Structures are given as C-alpha cells and as structure tokens.
Amino acid sequence: MDGTVEARVNAGRGGADGGPIAGVQIQQNRRLPDFLQTVNLKYVKLGYHYLISHLITLCLIPIMAVLFVEVSQMNPDDIRQLWLQLKYNLVSVIVCSAIMVFGSTVYIMTRPRPVYLVDYSCYRAPDNLRAPFHRFMDHSKQTGDFDESSLEFQRKILERSGLGDDTYVPEAMHQLPPAPSMAAAREEAEQVMFGALDNLFGNTSIKPKDIGILVVNCSLFNPTPSLSSMIVNKYKFRGNIRSFNLGGMGCSAGVIAVDLAKDLLQVHRNTHAVVVSTENITQNWYFGNKKSMLIPNCLFRVGGSAVLLSNKSTEKRRAKYKLVHIVRTHKGADDKAFRCVYQEQDDAGKTGVSLSKDLMAIAGGALKTNITTLGPLVLPVSEQLLFFSTLVLKKLFNKNVKPYIPDFKLAFDHFCIHAGGRAVIDELEKNLQLTEVHVEASRMTLHRFGNTSSSSIWYELAYTEAKGRMRKGNRVWQIAFGSGFKCNSAVWQALRNVKPSGNGPWEDCIEKYPVKLVF
CATH class of the missing domain: 1.10.287 (Helix Hairpins)
Incomplete structure (x- = not known):
C-alpha cells in the first residue's frame, strides 16, 4: 500500500490553523474490519460471473x-x-x-493462451545506501526540516514498523543537506531498473531484441522521456516494441502491469514481455511536519523488480510459473477511497503523500471485494458450498448467522502479501486464519527491504524460493494494495520445483531469516 498506516496519531487539538501540538502518542489499535463476517452477496455473484463467462x-x-x-x-x-x-x-x-x-x-x-513466467529479478542496492534507524534519525535531525514532535513521531513509527536496519534509501537522501533533484531521481531510477534488468537478462540469456512488449510502472516519478523509453534507449530494443508506462497507480501497479502484459500476450503470438516495477524516492521525500505525510518517509525504501513473461510454448520447459488468475478491484468511485492516499502540498507548500485515517477501513473493504470475487475461482467445491449455503441462510433467514469463513489455505500453498506495513500483514494473518509460516515471507521482506512498493511481492516470492519451499504444482497468491483505492490479486502455479536464480536478493542472507521481531 502507499505507506500503510502503522499507528494512530493522538496529538491533541491545535490552534486555529488546525496544526498539531507537541506530545505525540502512537497507538496500535487501527485494524482492518472483520470483512469476512460482512460479505456482500453482489461480490459473490461477481466471482461466479467469471466462471459463467x-x-x-x-x-x-x-x-x-x-x-x-x-x-x-x-x-x-x-x-x-x-x-x-x-x-x-x-x-x-x-x-x-x-x-x-x-x-x-x-x-x-x-481458450486463453497460457502465460508463463520464465524468470524474474529483484534489485538489491549497494551496502553504502543502507539506512539503519540511528542513522535515519540522526540524519533527519541534522536536516533541520523537522521539529521535535515530528522527530519523535518518526522514531516511534520506525520502532513499530517492522523494518530492520538493513533497508536502503537513495544516495540523495544520504547527503547533508539532502539533494533531491531531477538528475538524482533519474540516477536512482536507472540504478534500480537497469540493475534488475541486467540480472534478468544474464540469468535467462534472453536478448533485448527478443522482447516484444515492455510495461513499466512507477507511481510518483514520471519524467519525459518516460521510464520505458529510458529502458528502450539503454538496451536498444527493437523499433516496433510495444512499450507502456504506468504512473500514479500506487503499490498494486505491479499486478496491473502483469495484467496488461497478459492481455497483450493474448493478442501477439510467440513473443516475450518484460514487466518492470519500481518506485522512486529521491524527489518524493517529505520535508515537512504534517504527521499523516511523514509515515511514507519511515516505510518506503529503494527496490524494484523485472519479470520476464512469455506465451511461447517452448518456454514452458524452463519457465518457473504459469499465470492462473488475475482479479482486480477498484474503489475509486468512492470519494473517501479516492482520497485516502493522496499526493498534495501541506500548509507550508511542501509536497508529500498524505494518508487518511480511514485507510485501514478502506483497504479492508477493497480486500473483501477482491477475495470474495476470487473465491469461486480458486476454492475447492466443498468450501464454496459451505460458504454459499451459510451466506444464503444469513440473507434469507437469520441475520445473526455468521458466514462460513473459507479456508484459503486449501487453495494456496504460499501467500505474498504486499509488505506495505506490519498492520496489514498482521490483520490479514488474523482474518484469513493464516499461520506464521504463511506470512513469513511478507514480514521478512518488510524487515529486510522495507516497503518497496509494487515490487515487494516479488521479493516475497524470492524469499519463498530461497527457503526451498516452492514445489511443483504449488499455488502462489500475490495480493497488493494501492492508491485509488485498489486491491489486486495474481495467482501463479509452479511448473517445477523452483530454485532461486543467480544474484537473488536473499542470496547471502537467507540463513539469517526468519528473525524474531520484538515491538
């Protein structure tokens, strides 16, 4: 999610200008609604519409x-x-x-043409860009942009965020004073995108000239020429490549980009598609004192991924996964949902991303819609019958009857929940009745790399592979949230016992995980 709310801010009432006063209290009582107990029948119908089609x-x-x-x-x-x-x-x-x-x-x-995930790569920044807590706080204090209340707020957010000391921030944020600029933002984008693509091309031996489709997503940084054009220029892609640049779509844009690539692969035969997912921090760091706009500073970190998809039947032999389903949910028609993650200027004219106090409730509503639509596509018939029968009883006879909560563990072997923040991971674990192992990849990705936006679900998949848990036939559920407000799911099936590719993000540190998190 675009900076998942990890805490509730109780700063008292300010003066006439509405500004907060000192004395910040962080509470951990913001939760997702118990969405599986309030299922809307129309979303069930939508799920079965997919089957009827x-x-x-x-x-x-x-x-x-x-x-x-x-x-x-x-x-x-x-x-x-x-x-x-x-x-x-x-x-x-x-x-x-x-x-x-x-x-x-x-x-x-x-019959839809099968779409294969040949391989993917996640970018790992150099060690000199690491931002341990003490350095982060010391640097924030030395900038002189934050008052004592804001510094204390950031410290408490970091302590309860679920992030570790090994996450990365861009080079411009390590300088004193910070030096965000267009040139620095371009440099960050090039390092992340080209680093992930170099590794992908090296692992797959695919030549850039063999790529027919390119989809790039980055929410907050959209220069001219576009990020997709930067990649075309760097790797000298062919002149008739179909390139797309998705902007402003939040942390769920990675699934949207895969969906777009999938649709294009249904039309264009025998080709490869590359999906690049990233976010850019350099020009989007907030240097003000509005609490709701400081949270992204504490959560977002450098990261990106590159995914190689193909509809070639010959690629099935070496592909890791096959795409099974993509289900997208958009709540943008609702004004509260539309504005719950909103880029704007504060009263001092400083730009940042503001997070609404209703964010968790809106995320829960979007999630409820998405998984209720997804259920009929993936759940065993026995689970669907139990769920549907109790739902009908509740609607027709007794409103006090609780709907049967489907066991999604029967449909999926692995869960990649967007590492937007600890609160959402905790609440999904509770509501979907998952075990600690099921959410381990999400928690450890948040701890090691922070919120890398749309690419976080790929770091989580890489964690599962690095642990040696991905077996042939296993199903993976990737679920992501984003501004707008959106909740999107992708379901993959492993075509073989999957091992991590070379130069993976967990290659030299997987033995240290899982780590015990104390808050």
Whole structure:
C-alpha cells in the first residue's frame, strides 16, 4: 500500500490553523474490519460471473472426456457396427461432424493462451545506501526540516514498523543537506531498473531484441522521456516494441502491469514481455511536519523488480510459473477511497503523500471485494458450498448467522502479501486464519527491504524460493494494495520445483531469516 498506516496519531487539538501540538502518542489499535463476517452477496455473484463467462469451455471439457472414455472402451466389433450405421446415415454423419467442428472451433477460439513466467529479478542496492534507524534519525535531525514532535513521531513509527536496519534509501537522501533533484531521481531510477534488468537478462540469456512488449510502472516519478523509453534507449530494443508506462497507480501497479502484459500476450503470438516495477524516492521525500505525510518517509525504501513473461510454448520447459488468475478491484468511485492516499502540498507548500485515517477501513473493504470475487475461482467445491449455503441462510433467514469463513489455505500453498506495513500483514494473518509460516515471507521482506512498493511481492516470492519451499504444482497468491483505492490479486502455479536464480536478493542472507521481531 502507499505507506500503510502503522499507528494512530493522538496529538491533541491545535490552534486555529488546525496544526498539531507537541506530545505525540502512537497507538496500535487501527485494524482492518472483520470483512469476512460482512460479505456482500453482489461480490459473490461477481466471482461466479467469471466462471459463467467460461461456461462453454467448462462444459466442453467433460463432454470430450466422456466421449474419449466411451470410445476407449469399444472393441473392434463395436467400432465396425458404428461405422456401418454411419455409412448409410448421411444426416447423422453431417450433424456429428458439424458438432465436433463447431465445438473444437469454439474451444480453440475461447481458450486463453497460457502465460508463463520464465524468470524474474529483484534489485538489491549497494551496502553504502543502507539506512539503519540511528542513522535515519540522526540524519533527519541534522536536516533541520523537522521539529521535535515530528522527530519523535518518526522514531516511534520506525520502532513499530517492522523494518530492520538493513533497508536502503537513495544516495540523495544520504547527503547533508539532502539533494533531491531531477538528475538524482533519474540516477536512482536507472540504478534500480537497469540493475534488475541486467540480472534478468544474464540469468535467462534472453536478448533485448527478443522482447516484444515492455510495461513499466512507477507511481510518483514520471519524467519525459518516460521510464520505458529510458529502458528502450539503454538496451536498444527493437523499433516496433510495444512499450507502456504506468504512473500514479500506487503499490498494486505491479499486478496491473502483469495484467496488461497478459492481455497483450493474448493478442501477439510467440513473443516475450518484460514487466518492470519500481518506485522512486529521491524527489518524493517529505520535508515537512504534517504527521499523516511523514509515515511514507519511515516505510518506503529503494527496490524494484523485472519479470520476464512469455506465451511461447517452448518456454514452458524452463519457465518457473504459469499465470492462473488475475482479479482486480477498484474503489475509486468512492470519494473517501479516492482520497485516502493522496499526493498534495501541506500548509507550508511542501509536497508529500498524505494518508487518511480511514485507510485501514478502506483497504479492508477493497480486500473483501477482491477475495470474495476470487473465491469461486480458486476454492475447492466443498468450501464454496459451505460458504454459499451459510451466506444464503444469513440473507434469507437469520441475520445473526455468521458466514462460513473459507479456508484459503486449501487453495494456496504460499501467500505474498504486499509488505506495505506490519498492520496489514498482521490483520490479514488474523482474518484469513493464516499461520506464521504463511506470512513469513511478507514480514521478512518488510524487515529486510522495507516497503518497496509494487515490487515487494516479488521479493516475497524470492524469499519463498530461497527457503526451498516452492514445489511443483504449488499455488502462489500475490495480493497488493494501492492508491485509488485498489486491491489486486495474481495467482501463479509452479511448473517445477523452483530454485532461486543467480544474484537473488536473499542470496547471502537467507540463513539469517526468519528473525524474531520484538515491538
């Protein structure tokens, strides 16, 4: 999420200008709503709409299977008798042939082309960009931009954030005074994007000329020429590449970018697509004293990822995963949801990202919609029947009946929850009844790399691989939140026992994790 709220600010009432006074108290009582107890029936219907839209394909598969079984059980005499009957019945032959041709055509035309995740890479910044807590606070104090109340607020946020001492901030923020500039922001973008892409191309041996689709997402930094053009220029991609640059879409933009690439791969045959997800901190550090705009400073850190997708059947042999589902939820029509993560200027004219006090409730509503839509696509039939029957009983007979909470652990083997902040990870663990192992990748990614925005779900997947937990057939649920307000899910299935690729972000530190977090 764009700076998940980790704390509640009780600073008393200010003067006529509404400004806060000293004495900041941080409370950890902001929680997601118990969304699984208040399911809206229309979202269940939306989930089943996805299934109905593919009804023809679903019906054809069992019909063809039954026909195959029947034919396989026929002996030579049965086949001879069938041939003799059809030989003298031209109408039957024409009708059967027409049905078979029509059914095969419909199946081929409506069947989506498989999208394979060949490999991916996560950027890891050099050690000189590390920002341990003491250095972060000392540097913030020396800038002279923050008053004592703001410094105390940042200190308490850091202590309870779930971040460790090994996260990274850009070079411009290490200088005194800080030197954010367009040139420095470009340098940060180049280091992250090119670092991830160099590693991806090295691990896959794919040449830049083989890439037909490029999608780049970065929410807060959108220069001219675009970030996608910077990549095209650096790697000399071919002139007819289909490139896209997504801006202002928040921390869930990585899933949106994958969805866009997937749709393009349904149209363009035999090609590769690269999705680059990042965020830029250099020009988006807040140097004011408004509490709701200081939280992103404490959570966001340098990071980025590059993902190689393909629709080539030959890539299946070496691909790590196959894309199964993407479900997107957008709550932007609601004014509160639209403004809950909002880039603006404070009263002193300093720009930052403001986080609404309603952020957690809005995130819970978006999540409720998303997982209720996703449920019919991924849950076993037994779980769907229990869930749907109790929901109907609640709606028709007794409002006090609690809906059955589906066990998503039966649908997924691994969970990659966007590492936007500790509060959301904790609440998802509680509401979805997950274990500590299920949320371990998210917590450790937040601890080691901080909130890297849209790329955090890839650091989490890399953690699972580095731990040797990804087995053939395992299903992975990536779920991310973003401004707007959006909640998006991607479901992947492992095509083999997946091992981490070279130069992974956890390569030299995975043995240290998991670490015990104390707050």
